[in-house]
Amino acid sequence: MRKRKRAVGVSAAIAASVLTASGILISPVAAQADTSNSTPTARQQALRSAAAEYHIPSSVLLALAYQESRWESHGTQVSSDGGYGVMHLTDVTPAMLAGGDAGAVGRADLKDLAAGPALHTLQTAAKLTGLSARELREDDTANIRGGAALLASYEKQLTGGTPADASRWYGAVARYSQSKQQQGASGFADHVFGTIRGGAAVTTQDGQRVRLAADPSIAPVRSQATALGLKAATADTADTECPPAVRxxxxxxxxxxxxxxxxxxxxxxxxxxxxxxxxxxxxxxxxxxxxxxxxxxxxxxxxxxxxxxxxxxxxxxxxxxxxxxxxxxxxxxxxxxxxxxxxxxxxxxxxxxxxxxxxxxxxxxxxxxxxxxxxxxxxxxxxxxxxxxxxxxxxxxFWDWDHFMSLLGAPLSGLHAVPQTGSVVTIDPPFAQNSQTIQVCPSDDPTGQTTACTERQQQANFVYLRTAPSETAPLFGDQAIHGTAVGTDRVNDWGSTAQSGQQFVVADVQGDWTAIWYSGSEVWFYNPSGANTKTSYGVKIIRPANTGAVSLYGSSYPDKAEYPAGLGASTQAPLSMYSIPAGQAYVATAEPAATDDYFPSNGAVVIGAKKMYTIQYNHRVALVYAGDVTATEAVHHWED
Structure with missing residues (x-):
């Protein structure tokens, strides 16, 4: 394997001005509450105070912290690169490198950097501020001050001062990435300055509200990065298919x-x-x-x-x-x-x-x-x-689909409103406020940090589905997992959840509860005033074409008779536990696609005459023959 050095810290070399979403309410998960924050704006104030103390333009420090952590403190939880806190100050220990401590677990790629300053920025920050290593790890405000001191020291070494002009901090920001390659360092700085251009707004898991106003006029001095003396990228990129700015x-x-x-x-x-x-x-x-x-x-x-x-x-x-x-x-x-x-x-x-x-x-x-x-x-x-x-x-x-789709420039569309029976809804709980109780057991966590089955409350991308419109009703149990039994809140029990971005047809509404057709059943989730959904129009709805139930499939292979002689046919059989009963409706892809198969031995492609829709059946998709269903477009109100 041709191995390359990883940039320590967060150093994605992409054009952030394209991807940064201004004003999006976002929040990662798994952060631990930081008790040093007494008000919802304490972190914003700490960032601004640290910027003033070390004579850094506040937009630079705010954008740098956003790139390192999205303004989350994570409590005492260490990152995969051995970093702590809002400013991701690194302090990689021998135990981490050996895999015996949380963070940097068994990170062989970090061992050759362990003696250098890149993995010990927390210790450098301690010398610059006089704060203890423990304070920098555990105290939110101290961590921010440490990161500011570190950034200011880089700027002084590069320019001899701490200029008020934010555009002249490009080189110091690039160095803060700790990347050993010019491409990675410049990419990190481009990302930070892209955030300054586009702005950002976050409500963190522990309730902190942080905002950076957009400054579209910022024009960083990119030539500063050459003064860092970093190596040009030497990795083999000849065979890659990637956008130019991604390393x-x-x-x-x-x-x-x-x-x-x-x-x-x-x-x-x-x-x-x-x-x-x-x-x-x-x-x-x-x-x-x-x-x-x-x-x-x-x-x-x-x-x-x-x-x-x-x-x-x-x-x-x-x-x-x-x-x-x-x-x-x-x-x-x-x-x-x-x-x-x-x-x-x-x-x-x-x-x-x-x-x-x-x-x-x-x-x-x-x-x-x-x-x-x-x-x-x-x-x-x-x-x-x-x-x-x-x-x-x-x-x-805990993958934030809402945030990710916004970064793609394709945010989940529609309006939060009380659903109507027969309409289509997109599941869209606000991630930052969507706290769900989830059971995690040791077998779910390969890091070894979970030693017993425990219930956790964390921000999540789903809503729980129940058998009746009540918080005390059992969770729905997927047929493939539970048969006729009820579902659980286990983190790997996908059958009792509907995820952000998935679309379903509304079966009923009772007060604050919405029912959808899901896995062949009517299931319910809490949805006061449509807070967890957006009404969607213009999507394809399919229903059984006749009075009987319609079979579902997990593959889209041609019929056996359609394969040429000498090519073995792949098995196309219905999923025995699933069907679409008469009277139910599901959301499908806009157009059905042809069945097909491939034979690598001779490059043959077999394309069948039938077509299949991919539908959102439950937490997973399924396939249905176009000839077995009727398809209509979701309009303002659809009725049986």
Missing amino acids: CTFVAGSPAGRQVSNRPANGIRIDTIVIHDLETTYDAGVTGLANPTNPAATNYVMSSDGSVTQMVPTKDIAFQAGNYSTNLHSVGIEHEGYAVQGAAWYTEAQYEATAYLVRYLATRFDIPLDRQHIIGHDNVAGPNSSLVSGMHWDPGP
Whole structure:
């Protein structure tokens, strides 16, 4: 494997001015409450005070802190790069490098940097401020002061002073990234100054309101970055398919986990992008996926700092979704991180770099930027009846779909209003205020930080679904997981939740409760005045064409008789536990797609005569033959 140095800290090299969303209310998860904040504006005041103390333009410090943490403190929780607090001050210990402490778990790529200052900015900040290392780790205001002191010291070394002109802080911001390569450092600074241009507004998990007003006129002095004496990027990028501003290298994925193809030129459409998480670190993930015996692969791997390794060309088929039919038509993006750890791993750099990559891929392959085509691994259909219950549930309930779709320039549309029976709603709980109780057990957390099954309250991307309009009613249990039993609040129990961006037809409304058709049943969720939904129009609704129930599928292969002689037909069988009963309705893709299959041995593509809709059936999608249903467009009010 051609290994490269990772930039320590968050250093995604993408054009933030394209992706930064001004005024979006966003909040990561898994932060711990910071008791040093006595008012909802204490963090904003601490940032402004620190900027004044160290003679830094306040917009620069606010934007830098946003890029490092989205203004979340995370309490005493350490990041994957060994960083603490709002300013991500690093203090990597030998225990972290050995994998015996939280943060930087087994990070072999950090070991060769351990003796340098990049992994010990917290210690440098302690010398500059006179504050103790403990204060800088645990106290919000102290951490902000430490980061400000560090940034000011870089500016003085670079320019000899602390100018009032924000544009002259570009070089110091680039150095703050701790990147050893000029491309990474400049990318980080571009991101920070993009945030200054676009502005941002956040309500954090612990209730802090922080805002940076937009300054579209900012014109940073980018030439300052050359004075840092950093190395030009030397990574092999010849084989990559990435947008120019994303730091991207190529490492060949396992040949056992991919099939050479020529999509879409050979007639196999690419219409879906699947978001995953690795459940391990970036380097461990790349190494594992490069192992020639690994039966899995992915097209891209995204690090917590926004670096990208491409492992399978987009023309080829990567075995990444657990469903060959889905693999045929999708591109997979894995992310460094753990589903149960939330924002400690899903960083702003990941969100923004992934958004840039997804926009690039969507443009190339004409993929719609909506939640029918930009999905999580947890939304992928089970390929057959025996495999549905064991399908993966990453990136999990703490991936902020609302924020991510906004970064794509495709925010969830519609108005919050009381739904009408027969209308279509988009699930859209406000992430920052959507606190859900979730049970996490040791087997759910590969980091080892969970030692017993515990109930946690965390911001999440879903609403719970119940069997009746009451908080005491049982959770709905998906048939593939529970049979006829009720559901649970276990973090991996995807069957009892509807996720941000998913769309359903309203079956009933009673007071503050809304019912939707879901998994062949009528299920209920709390939705006072439509606070957790947006009404959607213009989408496709399908219903059974006749009086009987309609079968659902997890794949879209041609009929057996349509395969030429000598080519074995893939099995196309209905999912035995699922159906659409008469009288129910579901949201489908705009147009049905042809059934198809691929044979890598000779490059043959078999395209069937029938077409299938992909529908939002439950937490996952499913497929239905177009001939079995009638399709209408959702208008202001739809009735049976």
